[in-house]
Amino acid sequence: MDLETVTERAGPREFGPGDEMPEEYREAATRMIQFHANSEIMGAYIERPFIRQAPSLDRKLAVSAQVQDEIGHGQLLYRAAEELGVKSRERMLEELASGEGKFLNCFHYPLDDWYELPMIMFFVDGAAMRRQATLKRTSWEPYAHAIDKICFEEGFHIKHGEDILRTIATGSRKDQQRLQAAFEKWWPRILQFFGPTDDDSTHGEFAMEVGLKTMSNDDLRNAFLNAYVPKAKKYGLELPEYPRVEYHESDDYYEVYEEDLDWSEFFTVARNELPTGAGQIEKRRRSQAAVEWVRDAIESPGQGGATPAAADD
Amino acid sequence: MKWEVFRQEKTKDYHTHVGNVHAPNAEMAKQYAQIMHARRKPANSLWVVPKEEIEEVHADERGVEMGGTTQKEYRWATNYNTDETFAEEIEDSQREQEAAERDLAEADR
Numbered sequence: 332m333d334l335e336t337v338t339e340r341a342g343p344r345e346f347g348p349g350d351e352m353p354e355e356y357r358e359a360a361t362r363m364i365q366f367h368a369n370s371e372i373m374g375a376y377i378e379r380p381f382i383r384q385a386p387s388l389d390r391k392l393a394v395s396a397q398v399q400d401e402i403g404h405g406q407l408l409y410r411a412a413e414e415l416g417v418k419s420r421e422r423m424l425e426e427l428a429s430g431e432g433k434f435l436n437c438f439h440y441p442l443d444d445w446y447e448l449p450m451i452m453f454f455v456d457g458a459a460m461r462r463q464a465t466l467k468r469t470s471w472e473p474y475a476h477a478i479d480k481i482c483f484e485e486g487f488h489i490k491h492g493e494d495i496l497r498t499i500a501t502g503s504r505k506d507q508q509r510l511q512a513a514f515e516k517w518w519p520r521i522l523q524f525f526g527p528t529d530d531d532s533t534h535g536e537f538a539m540e541v542g543l544k545t546m547s548n549d550d551l552r553n554a555f556l557n558a559y560v561p562k563a564k565k566y567g568l569e570l571p572e573y574p575r576v577e578y579h580e581s582d583d584y585y586e587v588y589e590e591d592l593d594w595s596e597f598f599t600v601a602r603n604e605l606p607t608g609a610g611q612i613e614k615r616r617r618s619q620a621a622v623e624w625v626r627d628a629i630e631s632p633g634q635g636g637a638t639p640a641a642a643d644d
Numbered sequence: 645m646k647w648e649v650f651r652q653e654k655t656k657d658y659h660t661h662v663g664n665v666h667a668p669n670a671e672m673a674k675q676y677a678q679i680m681h682a683r684r685k686p687a688n689s690l691w692v693v694p695k696e697e698i699e700e701v702h703a704d705e706r707g708v709e710m711g712g713t714t715q716k717e718y719r720w721a722t723n724y725n726t727d728e729t730f731a732e733e734i735e736d737s738q739r740e741q742e743a744a745e746r747d748l749a750e751a752d753r
Contacts, residue, residue, distance in 0.1 A: 343656065344656040345656075389718055392716075393718040396716070396719040400719075457731065457734075460731070460734065460737075461731065461733060463733070464732070464733035472656065482733065482737055482740075483737060483741065483744075485737055486733075486736075486741060487719055487723075487724075487737075489737075490721045490723075490726050490728060490734070490738070491718075493726040494724040494725075494726055497726060558730050558731040562730060
């Protein structure tokens with residue numbers, strides 16, 4: 332199929348492994364799905380320490396279920412990407428471990444304590460869910476199928492995240508202060524989740540043309556802010572004065588003042604060069620190396636091996 | 645030789661299992677599948693799969709726990725009473741989970 336036909340036919344779930352897709356499409360889809368898969372894995376690593384740090388058994392069980400879900404989402408997505416025939420799953424996992432693979436900006440920062448957890452579990456996951464919901468209509472069918480299952484599960488993550496947020500927000504004065512501090516620290520990163528406005532990224536336009544993406548970053552950011560700013564207010568969180576965010580009622584859109592955000596940090600993150608992000612990648616690399624023997628054992632059962640290393644931190 | 649047949653009703657639907665056919669090879673299996681399973685019911689595509697290639701794990705087997713037989717309500721959106729209607733996508737997810745929970749309860753009876 333040539334690119335012109337792809338653009339003409341582009342629509343929800345239009346193309347699958349049975350179609351001869353042009354190189355440009357397969358590479359753009361691989362880039363997008365690999366990024367998504369990597370983000371699921373790295374998101375799971377950010378949340379994982381909170382299985383231990385959870386303040387109750389209920390929370391512990393739920394956080395552990397979430398981490399398990401996210402790793403599963405990563406696997407589903409690597410499969411959907413693999414079917415494009417550009418990269419094997421093994422190659423994508425290697426790229427993630429070597430620091431070549433890219434993933435969401437928010438997962439380059441560590442979560443310092445329990446008060447920061449809902450920033451990821453509610454706001455960042457909420458932003459991701461907003462984007463994912465639009466991908467049910469992506470043109471690469473295996474991607475849409477993975478998204479069906481991801482969206483089914485993700486509602487639990489965000490509601491659990493909000494439940495934690497509510498518990499803290501209705502706690503002591505000190506709890507509320509620490510929550511506000513966590514919010515102020517994370518809010519600028521959350522605003523950068525969808526990238527710079529109007530720019531719509533180098534690859535965005537092509538992805539829209541061939542139906543891989545169905546909504547622009549700007550529209551996604553607006554939809555997200557429309558739903559989540561009222562939520563933040565509901566729990567007594569105050570939007571910091573800077574970065575400025577203005578709501579224009581007449582046109583129902585949010586203006587985020589670009590110049591108030593640290594874009595040089597954003598692009599450092601995008602190059603995997605932020606020290607904390609590099610630390611997260613290194614953690615992932617060590618875990619992957621530590622369970623190498625498991626993968627080897629699965630690939631060639633019946634052979635003895637060296638004493639396994641611990642897969643833990 | 646037995647072949648299991650999966651039918652996709654409309655383009656973009658999932659393929660679902662509809663039955664099986666006897667046939668000596670894939671070519672014949674595809675023909676029989678059309679006659680048996682796509683003659684009356686709408687069909688956009690059929691998959692035929694050699695039965696012996698299909699592995700099964702069954703809920704009744706020892707040590708197998710599938711489909712929410714253990715108590716794990718903490719992993720359902722319905723377990724948390726925060727408001728899901730603020731975002732369409734969260735509401736959709738919640739509705740899907742409610743439907744799945746109903747199916748599970750149904751299967752239990």
